[in-house]
Amino acid sequence: MKRLMLLGDEAIAQGALDAGLSGIYGYPGTPSTEIIEYIQRNPEARQRNVQRTWSANEKTALEEALGISYTGKRAMVTMKHVGLNVAADPYMNSALTGANGGIIVAVADDPSMHSSQNEQDSRFYGKFALLPVLEPSNQQEAYDMPRLAFQISEMYGIPVMIRLTTRLAHSRAAITRIAVLPENEFHLPTDPNQFMLLPAFARKKYERHLSLQEKLEQEAEQSPYNTYTDGPDRSRGIIACGLAYNYLRENYTDRECPHPILKICHYPLPEKLIGTLLSACKEILILEEGMPLAEETIRGLLGYKLNIRGRLDGTIPRAGELSPALVRKALQLPDLPRAGIPAVVRGRPPALCLGCPHADTYKALKSALKDYGQGHVFSDIGCYTLGFLPPHQAINTCVDMGASISMAVGAADGGLFPAIAVIGDSTFGHSGMTPLLDAVVKKSNVVIVILDNATTAMTGMQDSQVEGRVEQICQGIGVEQEHIRIINPLERYLNENVSTFKEEIAYPGVSVVIARRPCIHVYARKRGRS
Amino acid sequence: MKKDIILAGVGGQGILSIAAIIGFGAVESGFQLKQAEVHGMSQRGGDVQSHLRISDRTIYSDLVPLGSADLILSVEPMEALRYKPYLSESGWLVTNIHPFLNISDYPDMEELMKEIRIVPHHITLDANQISKELQAPRSMNMVMLGAAAPFLDIDYRKLQDGIRFVFGRKGEEIVEMNLRAMAAGKKQAEQEL
Ligand SMILES: Cc1ncc(C[n+]2csc(CCOP(=O)(O)OP(=O)(O)O)c2C)c(N)n1
Ligand code: SF4
Numbered sequence: 065m066k067r068l069m070l071l072g073d074e075a076i077a078q079g080a081l082d083a084g085l086s087g088i089y090g091y092p093g094t095p096s097t098e099i100i101e102y103i104q105r106n107p108e109a110r111q112r113n114v115q116r117t118w119s120a121n122e123k124t125a126l127e128e129a130l131g132i133s134y135t136g137k138r139a140m141v142t143m144k145h146v147g148l149n150v151a152a153d154p155y156m157n158s159a160l161t162g163a164n165g166g167i168i169v170a171v172a173d174d175p176s177m178h179s180s181q182n183e184q185d186s187r188f189y190g191k192f193a194l195l196p197v198l199e200p201s202n203q204q205e206a207y208d209m210p211r212l213a214f215q216i217s218e219m220y221g222i223p224v225m226i227r228l229t230t231r232l233a234h235s236r237a238a239i240t241r242i243a244v245l246p247e248n249e250f251h252l253p254t255d256p257n258q259f260m261l262l263p264a265f266a267r268k269k270y271e272r273h274l275s276l277q278e279k280l281e282q283e284a285e286q287s288p289y290n291t292y293t294d295g296p297d298r299s300r301g302i303i304a305c306g307l308a309y310n311y312l313r314e315n316y317t318d319r320e321c322p323h324p325i326l327k328i329c330h331y332p333l334p335e336k337l338i339g340t341l342l343s344a345c346k347e348i349l350i351l352e353e354g355m356p357l358a359e360e361t362i363r364g365l366l367g368y369k370l371n372i373r374g375r376l377d378g379t380i381p382r383a384g385e386l387s388p389a390l391v392r393k394a395l396q397l398p399d400l401p402r403a404g405i406p407a408v409v410r411g412r413p414p415a416l417c418l419g420c421p422h423a424d425t426y427k428a429l430k431s432a433l434k435d436y437g438q439g440h441v442f443s444d445i446g447c448y449t450l451g452f453l454p455p456h457q458a459i460n461t462c463v464d465m466g467a468s469i470s471m472a473v474g475a476a477d478g479g480l481f482p483a484i485a486v487i488g489d490s491t492f493g494h495s496g497m498t499p500l501l502d503a504v505v506k507k508s509n510v511v512i513v514i515l516d517n518a519t520t521a522m523t524g525m526q527d528s529q530v531e532g533r534v535e536q537i538c539q540g541i542g543v544e545q546e547h548i549r550i551i552n553p554l555e556r557y558l559n560e561n562v563s564t565f566k567e568e569i570a571y572p573g574v575s576v577v578i579a580r581r582p583c584i585h586v587y588a589r590k591r592g593r594s
Numbered sequence: 595m596k597k598d599i600i601l602a603g604v605g606g607q608g609i610l611s612i613a614a615i616i617g618f619g620a621v622e623s624g625f626q627l628k629q630a631e632v633h634g635m636s637q638r639g640g641d642v643q644s645h646l647r648i649s650d651r652t653i654y655s656d657l658v659p660l661g662s663a664d665l666i667l668s669v670e671p672m673e674a675l676r677y678k679p680y681l682s683e684s685g686w687l688v689t690n691i692h693p694f695l696n697i698s699d700y701p702d703m704e705e706l707m708k709e710i711r712i713v714p715h716h717i718t719l720d721a722n723q724i725s726k727e728l729q730a731p732r733s734m735n736m737v738m739l740g741a742a743a744p745f746l747d748i749d750y751r752k753l754q755d756g757i758r759f760v761f762g763r764k765g766e767e768i769v770e771m772n773l774r775a776m777a778a779g780k781k782q783a784e785q786e787l
Pocket of ligand 1: 091092093094144146147150181445446447448465487488489490491492515517519520521522523528
């Protein structure tokens, strides 16, 4: 079949489509976003009517996937690493309910935090839930793995994670397609209680899940993605997980690597293969993109007796992504000669676009707050987080999606006045509604500013779930009609907007100010269309 | 054949179009290709880069290793220098000298040019000026692609096909404009060589 040039993200999407996918669910998040976007614009997906709309957040996405799996169909859920924190509840529990139709949880981690508020390694969730994890090392594996993932998922009745990281997610290479599998027919679980986790059932299911572990490890031992390659120089053996394998090979383009190599891309960790390497070699170098999962496991509590190099002994830095150069250093090969960055080079941080509606909202808000001193504005995650930087310097916090409102509620409890939350429309839909309910129930003295730019801008202009319904949602949750105010963040309305903020700050209860003006890119696109 | 290329610029300057066209030319020539892009946070006027690797053998790393780039192609002069650690000793630096001024502490132009001229193999041109003269101000990136063409080891006609492939949807006029821009950049670079 035809070769395609695909991003790692797109390769997973195409691989899942070709393996009989019926529905994909997820919430945008760099570097995972392109998985769903690929399926949304794919003509075959459209023709087959594969379910492919965005979900409100990662938790609803994973539960929707469980639902379609209940009907026997194959599903994939996508998210960035922090999204799995949001979806952790259904993920952990899905280990016990298991899957009927195959379920893939595709998670893209972002070591080095290129576009994230932390770095975490989703393989630990796999270990926590005792569920298999596949970690492609290149685009072809990213394409091939969904097929194996669905197979394992349906054979053992459990979800399977595919974990990838930024550099693979956003790097393009050629893949070869193979024959397309048909989608599953509608069929309900043979055990009608499969998805029932009342304690009496859950205990049995947990026993079953524990007893599966040996078989899951057996799968990993025999996996085509875990391979042992012998080498003559056994002073050192190398374990390379996922993408790290490429950086290893990159340093031996002119010759074969002299050391035995165990490539691991399929978890749980294959104990026997690891044992073979350990007994053959004097020292083991462990290369992992992310946190030291294999290293910690192999080293254990008493591992100082083993001669293991990796992130824990400082051979490789504890934080941040790998690179060919870091791996080269760990292999004790000489650096390639290279220059430094000249001192004239200055930082060029990202900034709000010229004409961005958020900038005008911040200007008005800052003016309304100028008599109160610093430290009143809890913000959230999106383009508007860039309002922290000069020249705006309008916000004080960014923690996790939805935390702006909840933190403002808590801070008001603690005596902060005014307590302001600033949250984007998509973020509000993701996890702003529930803390707003808390605020209403407690009658918190807070002003919640919803930045309604009609899109999910930060991640590249996806639809916002709450578009056209923000006021109704606030009303429905119980915010008083007269304290739901709408402003148009434009320079010419500055004075009016400042007054609106001042009035709502003066009101001792929950106020919502909706700052409504489309992102300039949405505006340009809509104008281009009409 | 191995070409490791760093494409550099500022978000919105069109380096991904350059990557797509070179990539098209490379694949059409039967080479292997890997191309790492930057998405997300870095696109709002911040620095962006793309790693483009072309070879007749298997390419492992998606990232160009430090010290091994054969070419830095930059659409902005300060951004060109940001990736100097990637350049190999025999590599070329091909850069636009028109600065993109969106930060308050942009360095002195003279100092910047001095640093660029220290690089043993470099080509500099004002691609903004050239594209303006061609009345194709939005094709600055294609002028720079043209300037890099002599260093790519890819048949020029395949790059022309790449432009047709990438811009075809936008109509014949846009395709022609970009072809002219690329030709002008190539001519300028050949004069400097
Ligand atoms: C749990 C979680 N999911 C996804 C993301 C990725 N993410 C960061 S900001 C953002 C969208 C923000 O959209 P919106 O709130 O509308 O603000 P805008 O960027 O449009 O200003 C997303 C999806 C994240 N950081 N955390
Ligand atoms: S993309 Fe839109 S919302 Fe984001 S900074 Fe630019 S104008 Fe503002």
